[in-house]
Amino acid sequence: xxxxxxxxxxxxxxxxxxxxxxxxxxxxxxxxxxxxxxxxxxxxxxxxxxxxxxxxxxxxxxxxxxxxxxxxxxxxxxxxxxxxxxxxxxxxxxxxxxxxxxxxxxxxxxxxxxxxxxxxxxxxxxxxxxxxxxxxxxxxxxxxxxxxxxxxxxxxxxxxxxxxxxxxxxxxxxxxxxxxxxxxxx
Numbered sequence: 001x002x003x004x005x006x007x008x009x010x011x012x013x014x015x016x017x018x019x020x021x022x023x024x025x026x027x028x029x030x031x032x033x034x035x036x037x038x039x040x041x042x043x044x045x046x047x048x049x050x051x052x053x054x055x056x057x058x059x060x061x062x063x064x065x066x067x068x069x070x071x072x073x074x075x076x077x078x079x080x081x082x083x084x085x086x087x088x089x090x091x092x093x094x095x096x097x098x099x100x101x102x103x104x105x106x107x108x109x110x111x112x113x114x115x116x117x118x119x120x121x122x123x124x125x126x127x128x129x130x131x132x133x134x135x136x137x138x139x140x141x142x143x144x145x146x147x148x149x150x151x152x153x154x155x156x157x158x159x160x161x162x163x164x165x166x167x168x169x170x171x172x173x174x175x176x177x178x179x180x181x182x183x184x185x186x
Contacts, residue, residue, distance in 0.1 A: 007085065010046045011054055015086040018060060018078040020152065025051055025074065035156070038136075038163055051076055059085050107177075119181045126174035129167045136164035 013036065017028050025048050032042050054060045059082035065073040078086075103125055110118040140160045147153040 007050075007054070007057075007059075007089075010042060011050045011059075012086060012089045013040060013042060014047065014050055014054065015059065015078060015082050015089075018076055019083065019086060022075050022077040024076070028076075036159075039159060054082065057081075115185075119178065119185075122174050122177050122181065126171060126178070129170040129174060133164055133167035133171060136160050136167060140164070 013032075014028060017023060017031055017036075020031075023031065028047055029044050032040075032044075032047075036042070051060065051062070055062050055076070058079055060076045061079055063075050063077070065075055067073055103121055106113070106121060107118060140157055143153055143156055143160070147156070
């Protein structure tokens, strides 16, 4: 497979989620926020059109479950064609991330900020990154305990490890930056 053709990253993210288990669109939204949402931003408005397109292409199958007193639930299952599409996409080279970091943009022009503004931005960032590092460590402990026998668990831990390392590197950078900013203020 040389390109991902008509199906973009959203479709492949959904195929990946369906490789774990059959899910409704709502289930996928929940799983995105609880798992890949820590490193992959997905617009919920894209999920349902992507599922429809993938069903039409035979990559997923949709079955409808009737629920008493509630709207019907549409559950999607990965087909063999969908599994092959996912496997082909996984073999493609990884594209470089496009970086858009508002904090760095503001700091780049920081000489024009009011007194203490840059420090406040970096201090808030430091606090958020410390919380993220702790969250990733907690999530990893939960995965090890809950999914010890799941063959996908080591791969999930790899992504959490990256998040934790990024957060810890950001903590170190923020502390260093606060020292620089404090030196400028004196």
